[in-house]
Amino acid sequence: MDVNVLGIIAGFLTSVSMIPQLVKVIKEKNVEDISLVMLLVLISGLSLWVWYGIKKDEMPIILSNGFAVLVNISLLICYFIYNKKN
């Protein structure tokens, strides 16, 4: 299999697997299971992966980690919105 196709499928699967948590948090407006520290560690790590992908010029890495950064920044925004209310 072409390695870029492989990376795109891999990135698609790992990206899809993140959606339900975001949907659940938005639906239930409940962030008590989310650790702020871990979310910040994860966003930092994912951002470094995007940087790694840019340096190596690997589109599957840039796209999938870029998407993951967006999902987790959305979770971070939810964290601050719903954590205040409680």
Add this chain to the structure above:
Amino acid sequence: MDVNVLGIIAGFLTSVSMIPQLVKVIKEKNVEDISLVMLLVLISGLSLWVWYGIKKDEMPIILSNGFAVLVNISLLICYFIYNKKN
């Protein structure tokens, strides 16, 4: 920064961020927040990332995704152990 060092730091951060969920599931023996389908999608995606890393000969990708596969297979095992009990 050397791109391999960058990848190792990125992989370390994204790996560390997975530990608390595993610890929480083991401690609380509660898997009701875990979706089996998503766990299987995630493990498939991470395994393809390992394959991608092997094809591209990139150690940071192999190590971090390999670690993530182990963490998520542990979650899968927990899922079957604790789901049966309920």
